[in-house]
Amino acid sequence: MRQEIKKYIQESLQEIIQKENLGKFSALEFQVFYPPQEKFGDLTTNVALILASKLPLSSLDLAQKIKNELEVKIKSEKIKKIEIVKPGYINFFYTQKYWQEKVTIINKQGEKFGDSKINYDKFINNEFISANPTGPLHLGNGRGGYWGDVLSNVWKTTGAQVVNEYYINDAGEQILKLGHSVLKDKEAVYQGGYIDKLNKKIPSNIKNDYQKIGKWAAQEILKKEIKPVIKDKMNINIDSWISEKNEIIKNGWREKALQILREKKLTYQQDGAEWFQSSQFGDEKDRVLIKKDGSKTYFASDCGYVFYKINQGYNYLVEIWGADHHGYIQRFQAVAKALGFQGKIKFIITQLVRLIENGEEVKMSKRKGNVIYIEDLINKVGSDVVRFFFLMRSVNTHLDFDLKLAQEKSNQNPVYYIQYVLARSHSISEKIKKINLEKDELDLSLLQHDKEIALIKQIYRLPEVLKEISENLEVHRLTHYAISLADYFHSFYEVCKIIDEKNIPLTQARYELVLATENVLKKTLKILGIKRIKKM
Numbered sequence: 001m002r003q004e005i006k007k008y009i010q011e012s013l014q015e016i017i018q019k020e021n022l023g024k025f026s027a028l029e030f031q032v033f034y035p036p037q038e039k040f041g042d043l044t045t046n047v048a049l050i051l052a053s054k055l056p057l058s059s060l061d062l063a064q065k066i067k068n069e070l071e072v073k074i075k076s077e078k079i080k081k082i083e084i085v086k087p088g089y090i091n092f093f094y095t096q097k098y099w100q101e102k103v104t105i106i107n108k109q110g111e112k113f114g115d116s117k118i119n120y121d122k123f124i125n126n127e128f129i130s131a132n133p134t135g136p137l138h139l140g141n142g143r144g145g146y147w148g149d150v151l152s153n154v155w156k157t158t159g160a161q162v163v164n165e166y167y168i169n170d171a172g173e174q175i176l177k178l179g180h181s182v183l184k185d186k187e188a189v190y191q192g193g194y195i196d197k198l199n200k201k202i203p204s205n206i207k208n209d210y211q212k213i214g215k216w217a218a219q220e221i222l223k224k225e226i227k228p229v230i231k232d233k234m235n236i237n238i239d240s241w242i243s244e245k246n247e248i249i250k251n252g253w254r255e256k257a258l259q260i261l262r263e264k265k266l267t268y269q270q271d272g273a274e275w276f277q278s279s280q281f282g283d284e285k286d287r288v289l290i291k292k293d294g295s296k297t298y299f300a301s302d303c304g305y306v307f308y309k310i311n312q313g314y315n316y317l318v319e320i321w322g323a324d325h326h327g328y329i330q331r332f333q334a335v336a337k338a339l340g341f342q343g344k345i346k347f348i349i350t351q352l353v354r355l356i357e358n359g360e361e362v363k364m365s366k367r368k369g370n371v372i373y374i375e376d377l378i379n380k381v382g383s384d385v386v387r388f389f390f391l392m393r394s395v396n397t398h399l400d401f402d403l404k405l406a407q408e409k410s411n412q413n414p415v416y417y418i419q420y421v422l423a424r425s426h427s428i429s430e431k432i433k434k435i436n437l438e439k440d441e442l443d444l445s446l447l448q449h450d451k452e453i454a455l456i457k458q459i460y461r462l463p464e465v466l467k468e469i470s471e472n473l474e475v476h477r478l479t480h481y482a483i484s485l486a487d488y489f490h491s492f493y494e495v496c497k498i499i500d501e502k503n504i505p506l507t508q509a510r511y512e513l514v515l516a517t518e519n520v521l522k523k524t525l526k527i528l529g530i531k532r533i534k535k536m
Helices: 002-019 049-053 059-073 096-112 139-157 173-183 195-198 210-233 244-250 253-263 300-311 323-338 375-382 383-391 415-431 450-459 461-470 477-494 502-528
Strands: 043-045 079-084 089-094 123-127 161-169 240-243 267-270 273-276 286-288 317-322 342-351 353-357 399-404
Touching: 002 049, 002 059, 002 089, 002 286, 049 059, 049 089, 059 079, 059 450, 079 286, 089 267, 089 375, 096 450, 096 502, 123 139, 139 161, 139 317, 139 342, 139 353, 139 375, 139 461, 139 502, 173 210, 173 317, 195 210, 210 375, 240 244, 244 253, 244 300, 253 286, 253 300, 267 300, 273 323, 273 342, 286 300, 300 323, 317 323, 317 450, 323 342, 342 383, 342 502, 375 383, 383 399, 383 415, 383 502, 415 477, 450 477, 450 502, 461 502
Parallel strands: 123 161, 123 317, 161 240, 317 342, 353 399
Antiparallel strands: 043 089, 079 089, 267 273, 273 286
């Protein structure tokens, strides 16, 4: 693996630093990393630049000195050359043989290529979507849903144990507002076609009780508008549905959490209310747990929910929330610290999504109101396209969804462009069946063209990409990788003739590269949750 060479170079550099009496700098955090452009090699290091800031030598002189030592120390058929570029980077280039051998490794592992155990010690609670059961899922819910789903897939691929969780806020004032809305009285808040349908189906035994109607309507929405859309339309599996009303309140988690805070003397009475000293744990102010009238706040339930998670044994909590929940981060962190959580908590805030067609924002929902539902969009352009387009941009930025592009059946549409690789691969395999290829005569040393080597480098990057995503949680990097992989394959396909009956050895070698590309792309699409096709 490239990581092994990287580690080898890092250790060699440390030894050279010590040998040249630069031991006091041995702890410097110089980097050995993958360069942004192929012309800079397969690995590069800034060690000379770091040392030059501490020594009376130029970075180029130091780079040359280190290069000379490395060329003596590193005697490997894996590294072809070492070169220096201004202002002092040292670049490493691997041999063709190193890359050629990777094709066999990938095909031997098949779609298991990329699997690892680097996150074996993580037990992760990944909470996402968690929309209030007061209406169908909108585009913002969809964005967080897809992001969370793929993030879980990446973690599972890298060895972690992950639970996808949806927290159902079914005990707050929004449920009462839902009841008024379904009744369509003067306190109605929510509107839309789904409200009209619920209004016509109100059970006779709760006809005028807005509280009971709210609870009934929330269950109906969850059962018919949320769960089936997540499972059947978005193709997301939720492992754990946690009800605020049933699991957190009725099962006593809220009260247990409040009691622990009291025992730790982290609550106090003021103005007839009970407060949590969240400001002691980094929150901007203290928070009310129990109001003057004796009712418990939504934050009190949050305390119970956090305590519930802690007691499930998770050592990593992930919260994927919409932009309107950014202000809840500090209080969530505060109560987790107060209740003794020792693991990591990561917050991912998703920004808004707009539908754009011909430069104009689209209002495509046929239901009343200004909300566009994720189900409507999926029905219009397809689940794979919606998923991929939602994953192409960092959730930290607003997303303009190009509706016209999403419906195109051309290489301009990235989903079509990527799937075309598999269609071409399938077509090649069908043609290969008519040719007598001897597997035991496979000679991968014939893969020498620049386009072939470049493609091998790209397909072999998948484990690194997955490792990086599992650390930085930047899921959009996987869609970028898929597009880039398609770029390299199409470029190879256009230049390198794959099937040549006059040159069977080269045909065999190039077909192995096609299969390796197919295996890696299938694995990538599986993690992304995109269907794999054979024909277009």
